Amino acid sequence: MNVATVEPVSAELLRRHDVAGPRYTSYPTADRFVEAFGADDYVRALQQRRSGAAALVLPLSLYVHIPFCESLCYYCACNKIITKHHDRAAEYLRYLGREVDLHTAQLGVGQTVTQLHLGGGTPTFLSDAELRELMAMLRRSFNLAPGGEYSIEVDPRTIDARRLDTLAELGFNRLSFGVQDFDPAVQKAVHRVQPAEQVFALVQAARERGFDSVNVDLIYGLPQQTPESFARTIQQVNELRPDRIALYAYAHLPERFKPQRRIAIAELPGAAGKVAMLTDAMARFMGAGYVYVGMDHFALPNDALAVAKRQGRLHRNFQGYSTQPDCDLIGLGVSSIGRIGATYSQNAKTLEEYYDAIDHGRFAVVRGLALSRDDLVRRAVIMALMCQGEVLFESVNLAYLIDFKSYFAPELEAMHELAEQGLVTLDDSGIQVSATGWYFVRAVAMAFDRYLQADRNRARFSKII
Template sequence: MNAIANGIELSEDLIRKFDKSGPRYTSYPTADRFGTDFGEQSYLTYLEQRASRKINPPLSIYVHLPFCESLCYFCACNKIITKDHERVAEYLRYLEKEMDLVAARIGPDHTVVQLHLGGGTPTFFNADELRQLMTMLRGRFAYAPDAELGIEIDPRTVRAGTMALLAELGFNRNSFGVQDFDPQVQQAVNRIQPLEMVEQAVRDSRAAGFQSTNADLIYGLPKQTLESFGRTLDSLIHLSPDRIALYNYAHLPSRFKAQRQIVESDLPSAEARLQIFLMSTRRLLDAGYEYIGLDHFAKPGDELNLARLNKTLHRNFQGYTTRAECDLIGLGVSAISKVGDSYSQAVRTVKEYCRHLDDGHLPIEKGRALSHDDLLRRHVIMTLMCSAPLEFDAINASFGIDFVRYFAPEIAQLGQFEEAGLITIDDDAIRVTPKGRLFVRASSMVFDKYLGQPTIVKFSKLI
């Protein structure tokens, strides 16, 4: 069965054919390809290379704040469940140590165009703690006048004045974790947040002058049905956030301990998930949202959609973004950095994190130096993920290759996507068709040379 909504063709047959497991490509190579042979000294080398150059890309900063007051059973994040704010005070002290070590090595150009606080629950931090964190960051990095400052928000932590405080601290974008409004689903995942609570938080956000509000939904959760999720969509569309992320729940209890609390018999079947996805996509498109890519939707006038239309959309660890290529500085446990042609990731536990910093070392556990082939394939994959054309002449000039010859096996593999009308291949470019925009994750995987190699990571499916 096919349906067309707002110019996007939804084909059940094609979804069934191309619904395979694979990376979300917030990086390439993906994080499961980072190795322990890349440690602190390797990261320092790339920081120092940046410091030695006169011209560098701007900075994006990600700060991982791992604390949550309660456990959401679906969660796959690196988090610590606690009500003890003394742990926050300690964590801030160590974040400051890490900032000092990085700022001392990164050189004079500290201009930040993007800041994102993630977690965990960043709004677990109280007003004084958030002020302290922002003072620490602003004391070491300079923020561009139009910098994006975003924060993830658990609506259950929003109090009177919370959104005004965040705006006062400079935040202009936020993302609310909604997931589902149905009481039975909320009970099944241990996240009770009534619709009225989210409504008030969104009202407060608008009153405080935030430029953009995102809402996260998750389909495939226990107790969800087509009808119940339809009611959730009714409520969310009424709230009218600027952006909506429609995530597919990946049930991996062997990897994520929290998910073992979920009763597997309560999970919707694969067929039910497919129908929920199709219904949700149609509803959001019919409500006037534009499909950005993967699982993201935005209003027509939103910056993300405008960037999609003018082919300036980018993708990084925070997902789709309007910001051009940046060096990313990750701070906090498990945070990932991208500096120059490298990735690095911090240790996962607070104990290890503090131990490294007590010894005067950056807490790097693993990473990767990217080869010329990695950089080339990253460019190709990220271009496809943004549904932009792969223009052979431009790539040949940038990377010194003959695209058609270099990627001859991959072009042959793309034949199935071309035959299905998802892409076109001609003498000068590969282009994603409107119908193919839902399938860019699958077509991008063709260019991932590491997918056939052993890994302990299980990727989620397209649907």
């Protein structure tokens, strides 16, 4: 869906949809993974890939999780380990190497990779020598294809122009800078102080070194934020003019994420303030020439993400929006999530468990899911809503040999209610998300989530606004 205008959102809609819900980086969502799916199931999925046509025609995507951070950001919901001891990284790399060996024992050496992402934590916690060791390890085991997307998350406080030279030398062509907010009061409230001048200098240095794309992460809904203060940050980001912008809503779940208990609830903006920030940010970004790619993302028109959106090739995976809809994804490292065929899997969330599994010569997968036929159909519908903002009945009918209107009769009843609220339009050909509905696209997708409709306990999720 291409949102051309930014429409006001009524207080009634805000109250009605101020509920918790998934972000749908996958369907079924990761909270539905079960411990009954383990390392043996993962091995079978890898073997099926190697013996099937996918190994010949579908490239791989790699995600490597580096969990270490030197300091704690109070808003963080990532799996991380706060430490000043950089020697812990050397041990972690040894175990990553052994995990890679487990994969090549199943898939063989030289599987083509067209997408690599280093996330965390703080991947730039690793020294230059350790980053070289990691990339050499991956290149020995996989064929990193020319022209692929090779990205790394960067904490601006841990890097300088010299380190950017190292990243370019190692083949990274995309950078993602964690900015969140430029306002000093907000930075202090979340324990992440980094001057705007530092970020501007790094982005300029990245451009001089020829990186294909620079992304900036922002968060709205943080403590001390107001629509006025966040508007100043948006203006600065427009002046910075990164190739991509990821704009996330802060999810305050202190019962799940201990660092968030340091945030004073009274300092958080309410739903109306958050929507005002989102509305203003969307208008300012699109006014500055950015394409509204999807729920979280904006991109300049010539960026690969915007091109994929125009061409209908956009997908959403565990790292957010992606240009590669059919990639199997191998997750390496503690807590990493992967997708192989019609399965999802996740590694152990603690170093102790992760190391123990590798020491016993087995994958560290501790939970996952083998998708049913119903899961696959519903995933297609939910991802079409999240990525294209529309579902065409005929395309789903042909792909999955169903009659959409009878298969999803209860869901279509819910769509009629959403249509009355102005969130979608519905006709004989399909469902289209409206401009206003895009604020609530998670609510539209939730109507097709069989697990969520059966289990109304949504306390595990963030609010959708």
